[in-house]
Amino acid sequence: MTAPTHEPGPASSSAMMLASEITKRPVVTLAGAAVAQVKDLVFDGTAGRIAGFTLSGRGLLSGPLRHSLPWSGVHGLGHDAVMIKDESVFESRADVLERGSAGRGDVLGSRVLTDGGTDLGRISDVVVEVVEGTTAHVVGYEIASSDALDRQGRKVFIPLSETTAVSGEALVIPAAAAEFVADDLPGFAAAVQAYRARRRTEV
């Protein structure tokens, strides 16, 4: 799905990251100053697209910041820092969070239900696929599994589909997605490919 490029290096293809690894990452300008750290990851609950990040200060006593980082201001999202051009890319927190939009909430801890009504567990983390360090989507969820998945309560990864709806309360997935569960991130990358291929043939 991602076209290979002429550039070598680990970030030139796509990389899977967990949201919990992205939060707390420093926000660094191209001039080399760390101006904030990531607090929350904000994403479009339907399309899975990353909308931006809320921020907190980097000082020992600093708390949440009034301004946030929209995705359009992200120069690169790497394993060690979120790069921005300079501080002018920040927008107000409300603009990034779109105050008043319904269905907003922290998805960590939300229940995962299949459209058949089975409870698969609770969301413990969110898997983000970053392509070229510059485009990012939520591609799946890490779930602390319930008995229904028969994984003895271990954490498993489940792919996100285009039709998945998520809110701060619950996530409803097609029952078919439950067949593409993976135990780790490398396995999950393959599961996402298989799941997408399957959905393409269905359409």
Place this chain on the structure above:
Amino acid sequence: MLFSETAGRQVVSATEARTVGIVDGFVVDPATASVVALRLKKTDGSGDTLVWEHIHAIGPDAVIVRSGATLGTPSGELAPLADKHRSLPGKRVLDERGEALGTVSDVDFDADTGALLTIRTTTGDHPGKRVLGLGPYALILREP
């Protein structure tokens, strides 16, 4: 020439044949990827910064300064660059995608022009032309 070889070298004025200080550090301008001044220690107190234009030669044993050269305190455009927090050795290195490339272990520079030739990091060498920014947190390298 390497930063590590040059640091600790005597700085001698050509006219008076007098030691004016010892090389302590390097002031680097990321916009031009070059050394723009030397920071000295053990000076006579008139200042600790020797701008590049005042250097006659950086030799294997000593740095010779031009006649009429003066030390000063960093001012104007030099002031923010001369901040100790921007010192390169030991500085964290990131590329513009946000991937870590280790820390700066040494820098190879052109003794005639001051241009940075190679940034040596704990994970490998990078051409000086890749320098994009240098701040209190990290040295940023652009994509090759």
Place this chain on the structure above:
Amino acid sequence: MDWWIWIVVVVAVLLVLAGSAAGVQARRRSGGVIAVRRGAIGRRAGKGRVK
């Protein structure tokens, strides 16, 4: 009571205060994942750098 009891009490109070301050600070900065509705963010999201 022995005089040193008061040193112990003061140290204990300071430890409790420092611990609660650290706890509050950790909670203020702890992050999460926030889902928002489609459409509201479409106009500005997803504009990446194109190679």
